Amino acid sequence: MKTEFLKLIFLTQRNIKLYFKNKFTFFVSLITPLILLLLFITFLKSTYENTILNIIGDFKLDNKIINAFTGGWLFSSVLSTSCITVSFCSGMMIYDKINKSDIDFMVSPVNNMTIKVAYVIANLLSTLIICAVLLTIGLIYLSIVGFYLSFADLLLILLNIILTSLFGTLIANIVWCFVNSEGGMSGICTLISAMYGFICGAYMPINVMGNTMKNVTAFLPGTYSTVLFRKFFLTGVLDEMANYLPQEMTDIIAENFDVSFTALNNELSVGLMFLIIFSCVAVAFVILLQISILNKNKHIEKSKPVELNK
Numbered sequence: 001m002k003t004e005f006l007k008l009i010f011l012t013q014r015n016i017k018l019y020f021k022n023k024f025t026f027f028v029s030l031i032t033p034l035i036l037l038l039l040f041i042t043f044l045k046s047t048y049e050n051t052i053l054n055i056i057g058d059f060k061l062d063n064k065i066i067n068a069f070t071g072g073w074l075f076s077s078v079l080s081t082s083c084i085t086v087s088f089c090s091g092m093m094i095y096d097k098i099n100k101s102d103i104d105f106m107v108s109p110v111n112n113m114t115i116k117v118a119y120v121i122a123n124l125l126s127t128l129i130i131c132a133v134l135l136t137i138g139l140i141y142l143s144i145v146g147f148y149l150s151f152a153d154l155l156l157i158l159l160n161i162i163l164t165s166l167f168g169t170l171i172a173n174i175v176w177c178f179v180n181s182e183g184g185m186s187g188i189c190t191l192i193s194a195m196y197g198f199i200c201g202a203y204m205p206i207n208v209m210g211n212t213m214k215n216v217t218a219f220l221p222g223t224y225s226t227v228l229f230r231k232f233f234l235t236g237v238l239d240e241m242a243n244y245l246p247q248e249m250t251d252i253i254a255e256n257f258d259v260s261f262t263a264l265n266n267e268l269s270v271g272l273m274f275l276i277i278f279s280c281v282a283v284a285f286v287i288l289l290q291i292s293i294l295n296k297n298k299h300i301e302k303s304k305p306v307e308l309n310k
Contacts (some may be wrong), residue, residue: 003156004111005308007110007111007114007117007118008121011110011115011118011122012118012120012122012125013122015119015122015123015133016122016125016126018092018095019050019122019126019140019160020126022095023207026091028089028189028193029086029088029089029130030082030086030130031092032081032082032085032193032196032197032202033081033195033221035197036077036081036197036202036203037074040070040074043073044070044203045070045086048073048257049066049070050220051139052253054072055249055252055253055256056245057067057146059244059245059246061241061245063242064145064146065146065244067146068142068147068148068240069234069238069253070243070255071138071142071146071235072142072143072233072234073097073151073233074160075135075141075142075207075233076182076226076233077135077197077201077202077226077229078134078205079131079134079135080164080200080201080202080222080225081125081197082130082131082134082194083131083165083167083168083208084167084171084192084196084222084229085168085185085189085193085196086126086131086165086168086214087123087165087168087169087171088168088172088175088192090130091119091123091172091176092122092170092247093116093119093174094179096178098180098182098185108302112295113292115117115252116173116292119173120169120170120173123173124169127168127169128161128162128165129245131161132161132162132262133158135161136186137189137241148236148240148247149232149236150236153232153235154269155226155234156228157232157233158228159274160225160229160232160274160277162275163225163278164225167221167277167280170287170288173288174284174287174288174291175293175294177291177295180242192204196222198223199214199217199220199223200220200223200225200226201217201223201258202226204258205258206223206226206258206261207255207257207261208256211213214263216258218263220256221276221280223261224261224268224273224276224277225277226258227261227268227273228270228277230259230279230308231259234254234257234259235259238250238254239252254303266287275295279287
């Protein structure tokens, strides 16, 4: 037992080091947050500011509050996408399959389940490291332009990062079980990086996409993760806005920027959204476990010696 645990630690360390050593893979995993930062600098920030100014009309808000709101929106978008996209790019299982390194593991004295668990843990830790760096950058930015986060908000943001990254990691490892080529890996990573920002509401608020798209996103776990990030980053700023604006206006701003979200005509609480994400994590874990057991059984069947008829 102790020996397998040490093997698990060494394999996990090996997978993490390989990910950060590969500069191209590391850069690809950061494409989505870089795109968001570029869009924010070029036109998203001014678009969000104009939306807020159109809502408040003749009322006045300090630039510090507006900058804190747009900054909170930006980094809630960055984290909600990065938890998933980095998970798909930082998994070493697919790279080992492409490079045929997994063949060496098959003949090594390491339990197959230990190898699979090491992949998942390393994938999760690599994703959390990237997200922790992005969160630190976000907090530094907000401390400069306007900081309205409470200690409870920070704890809930961290919890959401862990749950969302775990979900992304499990889904990524499920997908990589069925992919064996570099082309397939590149295609999936590109698709996830390009599409996820739209379907989770990172580029455009879900509430302004129309009822059809809104109802579709209600069935996607990433939607609730994004809304939770919005709530934790922006609720404090909205409370500050309430000191200068009528409650109706702050409610409209909250609705337009996904701080309040209604799924299938029902407004969901924070606890229920966390429960949905946790349930999806549990389902993904069971699916990955079943796939790993099936693959292990197939490997055992293939490795059995063939009995020759006498």
